[in-house]
Amino acid sequence: MDGFKKRLSESVQLRLSLALSLTILLVAVVASVFAFVSALDEAHELQDETLHQVAILFDRQQMTLHYPHGPDPAGDNEESRVVIQYLIDGRNASANTDETLPLPLPTTLADGLSTVDVGGEAFRVLVRTTARGERIAVAQEVDARNKDARESAWRSLLPFLILFPVLLLVVSDLVRKLFRPIATLAAQIDQRAEQELHPIDEQHLPTEIRPFVVAINRLLARVALSMDSQRRFVADAAHELRSPMTALSLQAERLAATEMPPQARERLQPLSLGIERSRQLIDQLLSLAAAQFASQRPQTSVSVHAVYRRVLEDLLPLAERKQLDIGVEGVEDVQVMINEMDLFTLVKNLTDNAIRYTPEGGKIDLCVDLIQGNARLQIKDTGPGIALEEQARIFDPFYRSLGSGETGSGLGLSIVKAIAERIGARVELDFSDKLNHSGLCVSVWLNTGLR
Ligand SMILES: Nc1ncnc2c1ncn2[C@@H]1O[C@H](COP(=O)(O)OP(=O)(O)O)[C@@H](O)[C@H]1O
Ligand SMILES: [Mg+2]
Structure with missing residues (x-):
């Protein structure tokens, strides 16, 4: 009750x-x-x-x-x-x-x-x-x-006995129909991704709900504005930091070229490494800000194998240093309608991770196939993989697993997530070796956009 x-x-x-x-x-x-x-x-x-x-x-x-005498012939009646x-x-x-x-x-x-x-x-x-x-x-x-x-x-x-249940049915049906726009609206808003902050279409809504939706739209606009200015701040800050950092690393290079006692040279090395790490962090920050920036980029029909080859060219020195067997698996290529830079940044960050976190002598495969009209890009390695309990947090900015022994910014997967959300791709994490729970296999599902 x-x-x-x-x-x-x-x-x-x-x-x-x-x-x-x-x-x-x-x-x-x-x-x-x-x-x-x-x-x-x-x-x-x-x-x-x-x-x-x-x-x-x-x-x-x-x-x-x-x-008449005797019984009445009317009988019953x-x-x-x-x-x-x-x-x-x-x-x-x-x-x-x-x-x-x-x-x-x-x-x-x-x-x-x-x-x-x-x-x-x-x-x-x-x-x-x-x-x-x-x-x-x-x-x-x-x-x-x-x-x-x-x-x-x-x-x-x-007539009342018939009319009453009919009226009840009509009323309950009518009330349900009257409230349907609200349920539909809620479902539509629920389906939105975080950065889909465009206003809700209020044209076809009943006048009673419209002021409420208009207020939500105003709030959405304010949130979009504040998120935009936040992103711009990060991008501007990274941009501003880049020039002094480049100057600093140039100075360090020059310093290394001069005569100095061995003790000083020994101390110069971690300084140069620190400067290099900071430069990488700033580059990744800029990359994340760019990935999150919701602008329309030109899309072309891009060959996934061509992108794989460009990424491998960039990262081969790193892979060779660790004697990794890295390459494109399969001969079937897939064309997708996408901004080439987006796809390149996405694949590069995933491949960079695979190379960094796979121990020496390991194997990395890049492959692509077409499943029910969608392209599935996979980057598989023979590294330790990512534990299930960590998988939910791994895409957060600056989140890094401890004990990998690698240096990094913790921004690579955030960049991947930002691009995926913007282009409507789905990213799934799995183990390459499901039995032993080892090796990471990242699948990226893309709508090919081609008919
Ligand atoms: N291929 C991989 N194998 C194992 N762990 C990974 C792999 N890719 C990413 N990770 C884990 O996810 C964390 C976050 O990755 P990322 O966002 O690229 O940041 P970074 O590589 O700069 O640390 C990494 O620190 C690492 O622990
Ligand atoms: Mg990384």
């Missing part, structure tokens, strides 16, 4: 359905009572009218009454029959003294309608004095009359 109350206070749809249903029920009950009472009244009036008709007919036809008889002081009564009257009605009854108690049973009696001066009584049992009247009154309720 508490659960229902809670739902009721939370759901406008439930409240509206319930209020409408209760109103319909109330109106139906009031209307039924009214219809029942007036149908009952009408039935009684009709029965009185029948008594009048019988009396008038008897009078006009100038009939004479004979009372005995109760509802109409009895017609002389009141005992009528002129013909003396002639009929040997016959027993059907009902011992009091002779004092005045002309007109009345309800009389005869031997414990109530009768509706119409007394009339005929043109011949006889007083006749037309009577009908009250119980039987009531039973007939009630039956016809119940029948008048039949």
